[in-house]
Amino acid sequence: MIKTVICTVCPLSCEVELTISATNEIEKIMHNRCPRGKSYATTEHIAPRRTLTTTVHIEGAIHSMLPVRTYEPIPKELLHQVMQETANINVTSPIKMGDIIVRDILGTGVNLIATRSM
Amino acid sequence: MKQLTFDVAVIGGGPAGLAAALAAKEQGATRVLIIERNLELGGILQQCIHHGFGLHRFKQELTGPEYAQRFIDMVCRTDIEVMLETMVLEITNQKQIYAINQTQGMMQIDAKAIILAMGCRERTRGALRIPGTRPAGVFTAGAAQRFVNIDGYIPGKRAVILGSGDIGLIMARRFTLEGAEVKAVVEILPYAAGLTRNVVQCLDDYGIPLILQSTITCIHGKERIEGVTIAQVDQDWNPIAGTERDISCDTLLLSVGLIPENELSSQVGIQLDPVTNGPAVDSNLMTSIPGIFACGNVLHVHDLVDFVSQEAETAGCAAAAWASEKQYSSTRIIASTGKPGPCCPTSDSIPFDGVANECCATWGSTQIIIKPGNNIRYVVPQRICPDKKTTLYLRVRKPDQDVSINVGELKRMKHTFIRPSEMIKINLTPELLARHQSDYLDIHVVKEMVHHD
Numbered sequence: 001m002i003k004t005v006i007c008t009v010c011p012l013s014c015e016v017e018l019t020i021s022a023t024n025e026i027e028k029i030m031h032n033r034c035p036r037g038k039s040y041a042t043t044e045h046i047a048p049r050r051t052l053t054t055t056v057h058i059e060g061a062i063h064s065m066l067p068v069r070t071y072e073p074i075p076k077e078l079l080h081q082v083m084q085e086t087a088n089i090n091v092t093s094p095i096k097m098g099d100i101i102v103r104d105i106l107g108t109g110v111n112l113i114a115t116r117s118m
Numbered sequence: 119m120k121q122l123t124f125d126v127a128v129i130g131g132g133p134a135g136l137a138a139a140l141a142a143k144e145q146g147a148t149r150v151l152i153i154e155r156n157l158e159l160g161g162i163l164q165q166c167i168h169h170g171f172g173l174h175r176f177k178q179e180l181t182g183p184e185y186a187q188r189f190i191d192m193v194c195r196t197d198i199e200v201m202l203e204t205m206v207l208e209i210t211n212q213k214q215i216y217a218i219n220q221t222q223g224m225m226q227i228d229a230k231a232i233i234l235a236m237g238c239r240e241r242t243r244g245a246l247r248i249p250g251t252r253p254a255g256v257f258t259a260g261a262a263q264r265f266v267n268i269d270g271y272i273p274g275k276r277a278v279i280l281g282s283g284d285i286g287l288i289m290a291r292r293f294t295l296e297g298a299e300v301k302a303v304v305e306i307l308p309y310a311a312g313l314t315r316n317v318v319q320c321l322d323d324y325g326i327p328l329i330l331q332s333t334i335t336c337i338h339g340k341e342r343i344e345g346v347t348i349a350q351v352d353q354d355w356n357p358i359a360g361t362e363r364d365i366s367c368d369t370l371l372l373s374v375g376l377i378p379e380n381e382l383s384s385q386v387g388i389q390l391d392p393v394t395n396g397p398a399v400d401s402n403l404m405t406s407i408p409g410i411f412a413c414g415n416v417l418h419v420h421d422l423v424d425f426v427s428q429e430a431e432t433a434g435c436a437a438a439a440w441a442s443e444k445q446y447s448s449t450r451i452i453a454s455t456g457k458p459g460p461c462c463p464t465s466d467s468i469p470f471d472g473v474a475n476e477c478c479a480t481w482g483s484t485q486i487i488i489k490p491g492n493n494i495r496y497v498v499p500q501r502i503c504p505d506k507k508t509t510l511y512l513r514v515r516k517p518d519q520d521v522s523i524n525v526g527e528l529k530r531m532k533h534t535f536i537r538p539s540e541m542i543k544i545n546l547t548p549e550l551l552a553r554h555q556s557d558y559l560d561i562h563v564v565k566e567m568v569h570h571d
Contacts (some may be wrong), residue, residue, distance in 0.1 A: 006318045010173050011422060011540060013314035044348040050319070053168045054295060055267055062157060067167035067183050076323070083295050097187050103128055115167065116183035 004042045007037040016041040049073035061093035061118040067100050074108045124151045125441040127229035129206050131276035132161020135235035136189040137427040141434025143196050150198045157166050157203050161187035165267045173186050174424035188562045210387050211407050230441035238376040238415040250337030250413025259285040261378040274369025279303045284312035301365050302327045304502040376419045394418040395446045401508040402436035411437045418498050491562025504551040510544040521541020522565045
């Protein structure tokens with residue numbers, strides 16, 4: 001079976017072609033223009049992951065929301081659960097870019113970090 | 119009125135302004151100023167909390183605020199002066215800036231060089247003239263982005279998005295994640311206007327339909343928007359009768375294009391390119407007024423901030439050179455001869471007529487006029503100095519594949535895919551340009567013969 005995965009790592013948006021065996025194994029990867037495309041397509045076939053970017057409430061800062069993200073991509077199916085988790089978070093200024101807001105969010109092993117100082 | 123003097127004054131503290139100021143400083147400009155209208159630096163990046171910035175520049179995927187913070191931190195480590203919450207009211211061709219803020223009042227800032235980095239604005243419903251009632255709930259996508267990401271409230275629960283520009287696609291995902299329902303993204307073109315990766319990770323991931331070759335023909339609702347009528351369009355973008363259908367919604371987001379913000383530029387008489395809506399510039403990104411430079415989205419709308427930073431550095435370096443005493447004296451000498459270089463081209467394309475001569479005179483070199491040819495929508499800079507390393511930024515008119523982009527007879531660059539949404543960058547060296555004889559350089563797309571197995 002041939003499966004096309006559009007790589008989202010960079011704006012080139014390579015249309016990576018995967019040849020999938022009857023046992024769902026990847027036999028061949030084609031049309032990726034760099035190694036990142038290969039690893040993206042592989043992960044995308046086995047267990048898709050996404051970086052989540054959102055906001056949490058912040059007190060005492062110039063704005064009322066602090067932008068945050070998962071330090072690394074997390075399983076795609078957990079995105080909505082993480083959104084519910086972050087909805088109730090309230091932090092206090094000052095926060096520095098890179099500060100950990102939630103350690104090991106939902107047991108993913110990935111930290112939620114602040115993406116700016118505020 | 120308070121009077122101040124600077125070598126280089128940068129108008130706008132977004133990604134272009136930050137990079138331009140830093141480059142000017144590094145290039146040796148002594149007094150550099152950034153004037154910013156907002157209460158913080160970073161520009162639009164501060165509300166672009168999604169990731170995907172900085173792959174070219176920092177070799178990693180950063181969010182907008184992270185990308186901005188890196189430049190802000192760099193600016194903070196220098197003696198670049200920053201004026202926040204300060205509005206520039208007017209600039210003059212003598213490079214005086216009239217600005218105002220609450221603490222210092224009205225100011226006159228004399229600069230040896232000015233860099234325009236005011237960014238762009240979103241097209242609104244008024245620009246599109248969508249028929250229907252005028253209810254609340256119709257927002258530009260960027261305004262909605264600010265409400266959600268900075269202010270922390272969501273402007274609606276059931277949204278339709280008109281236009282598949284990148285901000286619209288990003289907001290489709292953001293609304294969905296925040297618990298709102300995005301009914302559809304409606305696009306008049308036969309393909310998405312934004313980057314393919316954004317279609318994949320913002321629409322496909324969440325099952326949001328992208329309705330192509332369609333537009334909104336009516337907005338319904340009295341106090342608050344209650345729905346829209348959409349219809350398919352023909353090849354001339356006219357709605358096709360009988361294809362109309364209604365979609366109910368309480369919010370309409372518009373992501374229908376960005377317009378460079380050139381109110382100050384046109385006020386002072388800087389020549390604008392009618393295609394980019396930004397100033398026509400040379401290899402140094404100098405506008406038609408000597409000593410005034412432009413970079414970033416005020417010059418032409420970019421899709422990648424990485425390219426904005428790079429372009430801004432070109433403007434910053436050139437502005438610093440211009441501001442230095444050496445440049446000043448050489449300019450005066452050339453100007454005093456009153457004659458441009460021997461083979462100074464004058465353009466037969468109306469908008470830039472006469473500009474080349476002036477720039478030749480001020481920079482002391484002859485220039486080549488760039489001519490956008492087959493399937494090229496625009497090229498920036500519009501005229502180039504052959505003795506300078508120049509980066510051309512260009513956009514194509516329509517998507518194609520297996521083509522090459524020809525730079526006159528000088529360069530032939532193969533592309534598997536070309537898309538209007540993806541800006542193309544071409545570097546030209548003085549060695550290469552020395553081989554070019556004509557006053558014009560034609561850039562065009564040609565189809566490659568490809569043998570498929």
